[in-house]
Amino acid sequence: MSGRDVKPGAGRTGAEDADRTMTRSPASPTRNGLAHPWSARDFWLALAAVLLFWAAAAAVWPLHGAVVPWDSKNHFYPMLRYLGAALANGELPLWNPYHFAGHPSVADPQSLLFTPTMLLFAWLDPSPSMELFDAVVFAHLIPGAVATLLLFRRRGWHAAGAVAAAMVFVLGGSASARLQHTGMIISYGFVPLAWWLLEEALARRSYAFGLAFAVVAAVMTVGRDQVAFLCGLSLIGVAVHAVLTAPAPFAYLRARIGVLAVMAVVGGALLAVPSLLTMQFLMTSTRPSFGYGAAIMGSLPPSSFATALFADVFGSLRWTYDYWGPDWKSMDGNTWTDRAVNYLFAGTLPALLILWHGLAGGRLAAREIRYPVVVLGAATLYALGRYTPLFAPIFDHFPGVDLYRRPADATFVINIGLSLTAGYLVHRYVTEGAPRLRSGAVGLARAVRLALPALALAAVSGILFVSYTYAAKAHHLPDALRDGLIGAGIALAAVVAMLWATPGRRALVASCLVALLGAELVWRNAGNSLNAEPAGRYAVFQKLPPEQLQGLTLLKAELDARHAKGEHPRVEILGLGGAWQNASMVLGLEDTIGYNPLRLADYERAVGPGENAADPNLRQFPGLFRGYRSRLASLLGLEYLVLDRPAERLPRHFPQLTGAKLLYGSGEMWIYRLDPAKPRAYLATRLVPVDSESVLNQDELPEFEGNETALVDQDSVPKIKGGFGLKDPAAPVTAATGTATILAYRRNVVTVEVETDRDSVLVLHDIFYPGWQARVDGERRPILRTNLLFRGVEVPAGKHVVEFRFRPLSVDNLVAAASELLARDDDAGETAVR
Numbered sequence: 001m002s003g004r005d006v007k008p009g010a011g012r013t014g015a016e017d018a019d020r021t022m023t024r025s026p027a028s029p030t031r032n033g034l035a036h037p038w039s040a041r042d043f044w045l046a047l048a049a050v051l052l053f054w055a056a057a058a059a060v061w062p063l064h065g066a067v068v069p070w071d072s073k074n075h076f077y078p079m080l081r082y083l084g085a086a087l088a089n090g091e092l093p094l095w096n097p098y099h100f101a102g103h104p105s106v107a108d109p110q111s112l113l114f115t116p117t118m119l120l121f122a123w124l125d126p127s128p129s130m131e132l133f134d135a136v137v138f139a140h141l142i143p144g145a146v147a148t149l150l151l152f153r154r155r156g157w158h159a160a161g162a163v164a165a166a167m168v169f170v171l172g173g174s175a176s177a178r179l180q181h182t183g184m185i186i187s188y189g190f191v192p193l194a195w196w197l198l199e200e201a202l203a204r205r206s207y208a209f210g211l212a213f214a215v216v217a218a219v220m221t222v223g224r225d226q227v228a229f230l231c232g233l234s235l236i237g238v239a240v241h242a243v244l245t246a247p248a249p250f251a252y253l254r255a256r257i258g259v260l261a262v263m264a265v266v267g268g269a270l271l272a273v274p275s276l277l278t279m280q281f282l283m284t285s286t287r288p289s290f291g292y293g294a295a296i297m298g299s300l301p302p303s304s305f306a307t308a309l310f311a312d313v314f315g316s317l318r319w320t321y322d323y324w325g326p327d328w329k330s331m332d333g334n335t336w337t338d339r340a341v342n343y344l345f346a347g348t349l350p351a352l353l354i355l356w357h358g359l360a361g362g363r364l365a366a367r368e369i370r371y372p373v374v375v376l377g378a379a380t381l382y383a384l385g386r387y388t389p390l391f392a393p394i395f396d397h398f399p400g401v402d403l404y405r406r407p408a409d410a411t412f413v414i415n416i417g418l419s420l421t422a423g424y425l426v427h428r429y430v431t432e433g434a435p436r437l438r439s440g441a442v443g444l445a446r447a448v449r450l451a452l453p454a455l456a457l458a459a460v461s462g463i464l465f466v467s468y469t470y471a472a473k474a475h476h477l478p479d480a481l482r483d484g485l486i487g488a489g490i491a492l493a494a495v496v497a498m499l500w501a502t503p504g505r506r507a508l509v510a511s512c513l514v515a516l517l518g519a520e521l522v523w524r525n526a527g528n529s530l531n532a533e534p535a536g537r538y539a540v541f542q543k544l545p546p547e548q549l550q551g552l553t554l555l556k557a558e559l560d561a562r563h564a565k566g567e568h569p570r571v572e573i574l575g576l577g578g579a580w581q582n583a584s585m586v587l588g589l590e591d592t593i594g595y596n597p598l599r600l601a602d603y604e605r606a607v608g609p610g611e612n613a614a615d616p617n618l619r620q621f622p623g624l625f626r627g628y629r630s631r632l633a634s635l636l637g638l639e640y641l642v643l644d645r646p647a648e649r650l651p652r653h654f655p656q657l658t659g660a661k662l663l664y665g666s667g668e669m670w671i672y673r674l675d676p677a678k679p680r681a682y683l684a685t686r687l688v689p690v691d692s693e694s695v696l697n698q699d700e701l702p703e704f705e706g707n708e709t710a711l712v713d714q715d716s717v718p719k720i721k722g723g724f725g726l727k728d729p730a731a732p733v734t735a736a737t738g739t740a741t742i743l744a745y746r747r748n749v750v751t752v753e754v755e756t757d758r759d760s761v762l763v764l765h766d767i768f769y770p771g772w773q774a775r776v777d778g779e780r781r782p783i784l785r786t787n788l789l790f791r792g793v794e795v796p797a798g799k800h801v802v803e804f805r806f807r808p809l810s811v812d813n814l815v816a817a818a819s820e821l822l823a824r825d826d827d828a829g830e831t832a833v834r
Helices: 014-022 040-063 071-088 116-124 130-139 141-155 159-171 182-189 191-204 207-221 226-244 249-283 292-298 302-309 348-360 367-387 391-397 407-432 443-473 477-500 503-525 535-541 546-564 578-582 601-607 631-636 692-696 714-719 811-831
Strands: 570-574 638-643 661-666 669-673 681-684 686-690 709-713 738-745 749-756 760-767 772-776 779-781 784-786 790-795 798-806
Touching: 040 130, 040 141, 040 159, 040 503, 071 116, 071 130, 071 182, 071 535, 071 578, 116 130, 130 141, 130 182, 130 535, 141 159, 141 182, 141 191, 141 407, 159 348, 159 407, 159 503, 182 191, 182 226, 182 407, 191 207, 191 226, 191 249, 207 226, 207 249, 226 249, 226 367, 226 407, 249 811, 292 367, 292 391, 292 407, 302 348, 302 443, 348 407, 348 443, 348 477, 348 503, 367 391, 367 407, 407 503, 443 477, 477 503, 535 578, 546 638, 546 661, 546 669, 601 631, 601 692, 631 638, 681 738, 681 749, 686 692, 686 714, 709 714, 709 760, 714 784, 749 760, 760 784, 760 798, 772 790, 779 790, 790 798
Parallel strands: 570 638, 686 709
Antiparallel strands: 638 669, 661 669, 681 760, 709 784, 738 749, 749 798, 760 790, 772 779, 772 798, 784 790
């Protein structure tokens, strides 16, 4: 048979047919409407528009002397500063001695240690200003915005739609309202780039693109937050959707199995160590997992969707902070969400297009937008949590969901879905105009076409009713109506413009409407009361008021003098305000409390620091730590208390500061020197075995007399070679004659010189945690859990140098963590109940 007699497609495999479909030119027609081929000029103009929009938004904060507030400055900025200081000192901040008396930063998902971009930033500038920190975090949205353009170009969707989608991605909904959650913003910022790389890898069967996807997806996921988790599931869905919609799914999958394997192996390898360390931490933390009852408190109230239409209908943006929408107050404590979590506004144009063109016009049913619509719908159902019957079985049976406490975090994924669908609808408008009801439709088709507009109208009516009901109850109906009129006016102008435009002018009208969208998003969502506060409220990081500066200078001078003597007293900073909670990381103070949702569970039970150090009313005093003169406070080395008020004005539940000496007091800083504490390191020759878990439930530490005695956990007893009174507690034990002197105290290494006339146990009152190793004169020795929370090591008679080194990345620790995780999973599988 001659070549010209061969039928089109003859001799090709199913995989080749699939390849042709997936790698078609962007200029080829899509199922609904013609694709719009991009020229190089289109791409560069779109990129310029997006970067200009980003720059305009980013400029709002510094122009108003504002910074991104709350968690951004109370938590993530000190973490970054600590990271930078450690790198400048030639160290990795694997351990943080300035946070809750010792904290495993390497395992904390919010420490930024495993985020390559922030690690590079900290290395380049160890002490950045708050403004520069905000700019760098906000810049993490640029890769996603640019990748959104690439996704649209790949599909042949109009550049105006791509710009609209990128704008919504950068500043819509949670991307703006929750800028304070730095880790989530970083995870979110890489999602579209990972999406585009994944599509290219599958379409081209490219190992290079697959490798790039694995790296970017790992950077996205390494934050180990719920946004990363949900976006990771969405990316898995991209691959599954590509396989299922291929002309020959099995052939398509077979042709790409190597690429998929490379992506899985490389991505898994990059995530294995940080994920394992985090799981090791979670197993010993205050949040090993969440119960269903706790998780559903973070569900998104359905009434929050009113903010998707009208930005300030609940007063979300008011600088008076008199929000009247759904939150824990208006819902009688039935939710943990707030005005930031519940804020969904992504612009009037996207809301209008989705309701009019997408829902009423039926364009969201088009095949080429189907997967983003599925993502949008699934994220909405997940975010609603308790308000749908689906969340309970998902929570019970889907692995990983019970690690997170707030289904409403899915609003980030909702915003991605909104950006893609809104941008697509702009493209459809440019290519086809506004949707119209076809008069030729009959029967079921006509009923459906009539029902869709009715559904859109019902959605708007329901939202208006709920929003104005809230406003009326709070006596803010005029304010809500005013915001509704603003939104309605913008929507009406957009409707008139779209209906008026001739086919030749639709691209121009769309471009103008997208420009209006950008202006509206900058006006509404950049530097508003959800994501901005005056920089002066975080003065501890730049320039303290004179009274606080004087007190802090006095405290640090006294601590420096103590350190020079080899002493290492700890400090508790309480009540001075949000920024002070973790300022110890920047100031170099060994704080016994702080601000972090993840804390070691045993430390929390024993000391009672709580998650929040801003409000003294939240400070708890459990039985083992009844006051600042308790035995545990002495073992902890707590000798200074920094407060926002004099001791006599502390809340009623506070213990009396008997014997405390006022070191400094003025205005909002009061510093007390407490009773002398036990030394940081000492030698014990008698050990009293205890069950630490049982002791944590008691009201007092077991009695142990003198400086020669220490408590030792029962699990540590088999590691001990010497007697130390363990076999015969009644036998007399002679105290050691000798010294334990701290030679060097660094982040990950503590070096102690020991001189003793007999075998002893060196007790170091630093927090016991997996990954710490001890060496005596260079020889590895097992670490003992002593005095309930602390570390110890057995040393022979003589003069020795003991080194405690934190090595969480060692093979021994990683294997131990994996083994414990597997063992706990087996136990959970045998005993789990709802």
